Amino acid sequence: MSRFIARRAFSAILLLFATSVVVFGIFEVIPSYNPARAIAGRNATPTTVAQVSEKFGFDKPIYVQYGNTMKLIFTGQIIDYSDNLNVVQQFGQRFPVTASLVVPAAILWMVVAIVLGSLSALRPGRLMDRGLMVAAIVGVSIPVFLLAAVLLYLFAFKLPWFPNTGYTQFGSNPAQWAYHLILPWIAIAALSIGFYSRVLRSSALDVANQDFVRTARAKGLSERQVFVRHVLRNSLMPIVTLFGLDFAALLGGAALVTETVFNLPGIGQYEAQAIGNLDVPPIMVGAMFTAFFVVLFSALSDVVYALLDPRIRLTG
Amino acid sequence: MDEQLLEVQDLEVAFATEDGLVRAVSGVSFTVSRGEVVAIVGESGSGKSVTVMTLMGLTRSPNSRFAGTARLRGEDLVSASEEQLEDIRGKEIAMIFQDPISSLSPVQRVGAQIVEQIRAHENISKAAALDRAIELMGRVGIPNARERARAYPHEFSGGMRQRVMIAMALSLSPSVLIADEPTTALDVTIQAQILDEIRQLSAESDAGVIFVTHDLGVVADIADRVLVMYAGRLVEQGTVDEIFYDPQHPYTWGLLGSVTRVDRDPPRRLPAIPGQPPSLVATPEGCAFRPRCPHAFDRCRELPPLAPRLAEAPGHLDRCWLAPSDKRARREVAGRIGLSEEAAAS
Numbered sequence: 001m002s003r004f005i006a007r008r009a010f011s012a013i014l015l016l017f018a019t020s021v022v023v024f025g026i027f028e029v030i031p032s033y034n035p036a037r038a039i040a041g042r043n044a045t046p047t048t049v050a051q052v053s054e055k056f057g058f059d060k061p062i063y064v065q066y067g068n069t070m071k072l073i074f075t076g077q078i079i080d081y082s083d084n085l086n087v088v089q090q091f092g093q094r095f096p097v098t099a100s101l102v103v104p105a106a107i108l109w110m111v112v113a114i115v116l117g118s119l120s121a122l123r124p125g126r127l128m129d130r131g132l133m134v135a136a137i138v139g140v141s142i143p144v145f146l147l148a149a150v151l152l153y154l155f156a157f158k159l160p161w162f163p164n165t166g167y168t169q170f171g172s173n174p175a176q177w178a179y180h181l182i183l184p185w186i187a188i189a190a191l192s193i194g195f196y197s198r199v200l201r202s203s204a205l206d207v208a209n210q211d212f213v214r215t216a217r218a219k220g221l222s223e224r225q226v227f228v229r230h231v232l233r234n235s236l237m238p239i240v241t242l243f244g245l246d247f248a249a250l251l252g253g254a255a256l257v258t259e260t261v262f263n264l265p266g267i268g269q270y271e272a273q274a275i276g277n278l279d280v281p282p283i284m285v286g287a288m289f290t291a292f293f294v295v296l297f298s299a300l301s302d303v304v305y306a307l308l309d310p311r312i313r314l315t316g
Numbered sequence: 317m318d319e320q321l322l323e324v325q326d327l328e329v330a331f332a333t334e335d336g337l338v339r340a341v342s343g344v345s346f347t348v349s350r351g352e353v354v355a356i357v358g359e360s361g362s363g364k365s366v367t368v369m370t371l372m373g374l375t376r377s378p379n380s381r382f383a384g385t386a387r388l389r390g391e392d393l394v395s396a397s398e399e400q401l402e403d404i405r406g407k408e409i410a411m412i413f414q415d416p417i418s419s420l421s422p423v424q425r426v427g428a429q430i431v432e433q434i435r436a437h438e439n440i441s442k443a444a445a446l447d448r449a450i451e452l453m454g455r456v457g458i459p460n461a462r463e464r465a466r467a468y469p470h471e472f473s474g475g476m477r478q479r480v481m482i483a484m485a486l487s488l489s490p491s492v493l494i495a496d497e498p499t500t501a502l503d504v505t506i507q508a509q510i511l512d513e514i515r516q517l518s519a520e521s522d523a524g525v526i527f528v529t530h531d532l533g534v535v536a537d538i539a540d541r542v543l544v545m546y547a548g549r550l551v552e553q554g555t556v557d558e559i560f561y562d563p564q565h566p567y568t569w570g571l572l573g574s575v576t577r578v579d580r581d582p583p584r585r586l587p588a589i590p591g592q593p594p595s596l597v598a599t600p601e602g603c604a605f606r607p608r609c610p611h612a613f614d615r616c617r618e619l620p621p622l623a624p625r626l627a628e629a630p631g632h633l634d635r636c637w638l639a640p641s642d643k644r645a646r647r648e649v650a651g652r653i654g655l656s657e658e659a660a661a662s
Contacts, residue, residue, distance in 0.1 A: 210418065211413060211415060211418040211419045212418060212419055212420055212421045212422070214374060214413070214419070215413060215419045215420065215421075215481075216421070216432075217374060217405070218372055218374060218405055218406065218410070218411045218413075219405060219406040219432065219433045219436050219484070220401075220402050220403065220404070220405035220406035220407060220433075220436045220437060221402070221432070221436050222402055223398070225436075229432075230421055233423060234421075234422070234423060308423065309422065309423055310422075310423060310468045310470075311422055311468070311470050
């Protein structure tokens with residue numbers, strides 16, 4: 001186990017390094033990228049721009065710039081170019097919002113997907129199964145901004161059931177916190193429920209044909225017992241793996257469109273703004289933040305996998 | 317006469333498929349009594365597995381069709397409801413499957429699987445069930461049973477896994493034990509041990525055993541009576557001695573002829589029955605073996621009924637129109653029982 005952790009930690013470091021280099025490199029290649037210009041402002045004179053450039057070190061060779069940026073990131077001092085805010089601090093403040101959005105949505109989608117996927121697998125070809133297939137295709141196809149906008153329009157505007165936008169902290173008013181997040185939770189969950197339930201369904205149908213399921217039935221167990229204790233338990237592996245990656249990406253801010261539409265001050269919103277402004281520091285930190293979660297959660301899902309299936313030995 | 321536990325009458329099992337109705341089992345009848353071992357022999361696709369799985373209700377699906385009855389102590393299994401079957405499976409009638417690695421749950425400890433079988437029918441504590449499971453594992457010859465109960469199936473060898481399956485199947489002392497090719501996936505030395513195990517344990521518990529196999533050596537070893545199946549039908553039925561020493565159906569001669577004998581020189585080519593078993597969708601009229609039978613004649617276009625044709629052996633039934641004296645002459649090929657000269661090939 002400790003070897004496993006050591007190996008994963010090592011690959012995390014490598015991945016973070018690679019991510020940072022790639023993201024940094026991308027900005028060097030973008031043609032219109034001129035950070036000094038952006039920071040100095042629209043009406044800045046060339047002198048001002050040159051001064052800004054020197055101050056921020058944009059005139060130095062790229063590897064020096066890279067080194068400086070990394071140093072600033074890891075000492076928590078890095079500032080974004082648009083608003084002069086401390087990026088690391090911003091991430092720290094905004095992370096609870098993103099977590100409030102992502103964690104309950106993830107629980108919702110997993111529970112519903114497992115239930116619906118199981119019901120589909122128990123009665124393949126019937127109405128529920130076919131309905132789910134349609135839902136899955138819709139979920140995968142519909143762009144999230146459309147879904148979010150439609151939800152907002154229908155349930156906050158047309159039917160004023162939910163508040164428009166904004167975020168209330170959990171500490172100050174839990175009920176309001178949830179109330180503001182219900183539509184965003186639905187937006188995030190709706191996209192994944194269809195897909196995950198279909199994956200579970202096919203996995204369950206495969207397992208249901210295996211010999212040991214026949215043995216379970218031959219023991220005199222009820223269909224429900226056979227399904228839950230034998231089929232379901234052996235079908236969870238694929239969705240565990242997928243979930244690890246999806247969840248990690250979401251924690252890193254992949255729900256940026258949802259956060260923007262619903263005006264939730266999370267990491268995604270910050271990253272979206274930074275991308276619009278070609279503001280490198282938040283983008284770098286965001287990419288590395290996501291990479292960190294990806295490594296963490298893929299390691300965790302491997303551990304869960306090994307717990308579910310005793311034939312698997314954890315390797316690096 | 318021993319108590320009759322199972323009575324199967326005119327059992328028919330068919331599956332509706334895109335290519336038509338597949339008649340896997342057509343009109344099979346037999347009985348199993350306490351303490352006897354009935355072997356069902358036939359090649360792959362003969363319907364032997366479908367027959368026994370139907371007894372457990374494991375062939376039920378939206379496209380399966382059944383006819384006939386299979387009465388276990390008077391209660392019909394073919395028309396029983398799912399609840400009734402759930403009660404019966406594991407408790408009154410239990411099954412050992414062919415491949416123990418795929419037939420045991422890979423994610424559950426072995427002891428827990430036996431416990432699950434016990435607690436499916438008996439309301440006892442997990443601890444008590446585990447104690448029983450461990451005792452059973454000991455009885456089937458698994459050493460260090462208490463420790464090994466915590467192991468997973470993939471941590472056992474093939475023979476040990478099969479012993480686990482046997483322990484599990486016998487845990488509730490069922491009246492009928494079905495063994496569906498339990499030794500096919502094992503090597504011969506282990507096979508001998510497992511057969512001994514099955515024979516001993518079923519004798520102790522006085523269960524009736526249905527043993528499905530394609531291996532005549534196993535049949536000779538363990539069976540009291542033999543049922544020979546071909547293309548979904550029973551073509552011959554009798555005691556093990558009757559089948560081996562006085563077989564009445566050409567297919568049986570072919571089966572016996574294809575076994576290489578230890579007391580002779582090995583043949584240049586292994587004797588085989590030429591041809592293929594017929595399609596079960598479009599079963600030819602008359603005797604199903606006719607296309608492959610060198611002794612067929614025009615009467616064979618009419619399906620022979622399964623009937624006793626020897627006055628001295630009323631329990632020995634077969635489906636062949638040939639006269640018994642004719643049969644005795646024709647089955648002697650190259651000094652032993654076989655189907656034909658070309659099949660013998662030695």
